[in-house]
Amino acid sequence: MASHGVRGRSGGRPTLEEVAARAGVGRGTVSRVINGSPRVSDATRAAVQAAVAELGYVPNTAARALAANRTDAIALVVPEPETRFFAEPYFSDMLRGVGAELADTQMQLLLIFAGNDRERRRLAEYLAAHRVDGVLLVSVHADDPLPELLSQLEIPAVVSGPRSAEETLTSVDSDNYGGARAAVEHLLGRGRTRVAHITGRLDVYGARRRVDGYRDALRAAGHEVDELLIESGDFTEEGGRKAMSALLSRRPDLDAVFAGSDVTAAGARQVLRESGLRIPEDVALVGYDDSAIARHMDPPLTSVRQPIDNMGRAMIDLLLTEISDKRPSGLRRGERRHAVLPTELVVRASS
Amino acid sequence: MASHGVRGRSGGRPTLEEVAARAGVGRGTVSRVINGSPRVSDATRAAVQAAVAELGYVPNTAARALAANRTDAIALVVPEPETRFFAEPYFSDMLRGVGAELADTQMQLLLIFAGNDRERRRLAEYLAAHRVDGVLLVSVHADDPLPELLSQLEIPAVVSGPRSAEETLTSVDSDNYGGARAAVEHLLGRGRTRVAHITGRLDVYGARRRVDGYRDALRAAGHEVDELLIESGDFTEEGGRKAMSALLSRRPDLDAVFAGSDVTAAGARQVLRESGLRIPEDVALVGYDDSAIARHMDPPLTSVRQPIDNMGRAMIDLLLTEISDKRPSGLRRGERRHAVLPTELVVRASS
DNA sequence: AGGTACTGTGGGAGCGCTCCCACAAGTGAT
DNA sequence: ATCACTTGTGGGAGCGCTCCCACAGTACCT
Secondary structure (H helix, E strand, O other): OOOOOOOOOHHHHHHHHHHHHOOOOOOOHHHHHOOOOOOOOOOHHHHHHHHHHHOOOOOOHHHHHHHOOOOOOOEEEEEEOHHHHHHOOOHHHHHHHHHHHHOOOOOOOEEEOOOOOHHHHHHHHHHHHHOOOEEEEEEEOOOOOHHHHHHHHHEEEEEOOOOOOOOOEEEEEEOHHHHHHHHHHEEEEEOOOOOOEEEEEOOHHHHHHHHHHHHHHHOOOOOOOHHHHEEEEOHHHHHHHHHHHHHHHOOOOEEEEEEEEEEHHHHHHHHHHHHHOOOOOEEEEEEEEEOOOHOOOOOOOOOEOOOHHHHHHHHHHHHHHHHHHHHOOOOOOOOOEEEEEOOEEOOOOOO | OOOHHHHOOHHOOHHHHHHHHHHHHHHHHHHHOOOOOOOOOOOHHHHHHHHHHHHOOOOOHHHHHHHHHHOOOOEEEEEEOHHHHHOHHHHHHHHHHHHHHHHOOOOOEEEEOOOOOOOOHHHHHHHHHHOOEEEEEEEOOHHHHHHHHHHOOOEEEEEEOOOOOOOOEEEEEEEEEHHHHHHHHHHOOOOOOOEEEEEOOOOOOHHHHHHHHHHOOOHHOOOOOOOOEEEEEOOOHHHHHHHHHHHHOOOOOOOEEEEHHHHHHHHHHHHHHHOOOOOOOOOEEEEEEEOOOHHHOOOOEEEEEEHHHHHHHHHHHHHHHHHHOOOOOOOOOOOOOOEEEEEEOOOOOOO
């Protein structure tokens, strides 16, 4: 009878029960101490902590997860192939912020790629098994079924880069509107009067917000918006080249360009050079993202920096709130939250 | 009484018991089907599978982990800061291999950085809590306490790049000896007779093996080893420059250089150029790693490619075997294993 | 006929925790 | 003295699974 279920005993690790015995208290009390409940007297707490230290007690995560119905893990879902993940600094910055914010939590971060169908199916299973308490979604496409799945499964989730102004998921974004506005105001402040804009992909909400910022900056400064100075791009270098050519043929007298991304700006720069225009003497150029390209361009590119790591931190913040809001059975506190973080204009030689 | 412990019920997910009831069998039988035990009749299996499908049953990982004393998760531990992880293609290649090999398993991969003391402490706690069934260690330093901790906790582990010929952990490595030997034989085959070698950091086992390969290739071809043609480097570009200068001053008549890494080769190349020596006409150059540098160098660099993604696959393979060897209580089958994967010489214009 | 073996199955016990009810003891208002 | 709280504590029940023992049924030897 004594030697009945010695089977598992997970490598002889001490259990809550043993700690309780050692400290001369009940199981519940040890649990309370471990979980930081305030309803424990100081003396008892000290005794329990001593026992924990002596025995080298470490809670069994699986048992906790089973009893409490939570996993203490959250997933960072990257809906891109791994290659892109490594190539774009966006993700590593994001990961850094997320990691930092999570460091003094006991939450575990899982990195999950969902770049192809197979991986997406696996992710769906994973979520169906409720193996995480919450999900961080970086850059979702407008038609992605994932958000729907998440709310169906009632899994808390936070998305970076909302899909629209009516985003249903809690979201974190940088201030695209404000960033664009600051960029244009900077150009106007430098005495430029005919500021063009090469947009990003307009099915991306953030790109549309940048256009809004561009327009409002002009209006606020008393200029009227010349639609011929707006040309849509797609975030790529090639798109930047095409758009720049179009703009130059329509408005050869333009004296500044605000590009939707640094890469786009790089494309625009090529065309400007080929047209014999000097940067910034003839045409000032401003990009967006403040990526490595911006720093290494000739001349160095003025650009709008997004606080990506802080976005990561904010995402964790919101997610943890959602998770704990959900915990006390049923009733949900707080509304859908949308955090918008300020951007910063980094002025360099191109403007 | 009926509504007693409805508390958790994890979002109303069906349980094993419910599947059993639906299929008209016992709990044990369902468990057997789920876990692919062969001791189930075909008819019963079909009935259970139908019930599983109808109910949309997904096993509860926590319960399984608790009962079976395993986690179905393994950790990929990167003993470097995150920045390095993103910067070096080594890790992304490794991750790709690991991911691919794990794809048709139900094992979950955790990526854990242990670049600073804080992270290392966190990792230690993590391992102490036995939150993973096994650990993949990529590139351990000779004095790292991690291997010791792992064997103390009896956690299966596989390391890439053994620390010595007596590595105690199961290891996977590429054939440094063979790769070096092939490189040197290639140079000799091209008619070079005075082949120098700039080594890697000699506290790294793989670098020492490359020196062995270099020596043996020369001897096998009937040359004797000229110690003045060997200069130690440290895998860096600066180290390559210094070593090359030293070699040139000692042996101005050398006609080939085998460098310990592509980066080292890049350093050597600079010095050769500055000395007015042409590559490959005057001096042939071969690197190691076949990194992006090699392809983009002028002239493109002949280099030894390591099958990093396959190393990742092999590591998973070995780790899974260790884990399952450990499972059936106590007795360990098989010895410490050391896999060595073949390298490939990629010939380009520099030799 | 009796043994011995194997196949397939049901279900008890137990994994280590959290949750919550019960209850003792103390505190203050009535 | 009584009631009503509050604070601190113990421990039962239960989370959903796996493991393993027990046992019925069948098959194949002596």
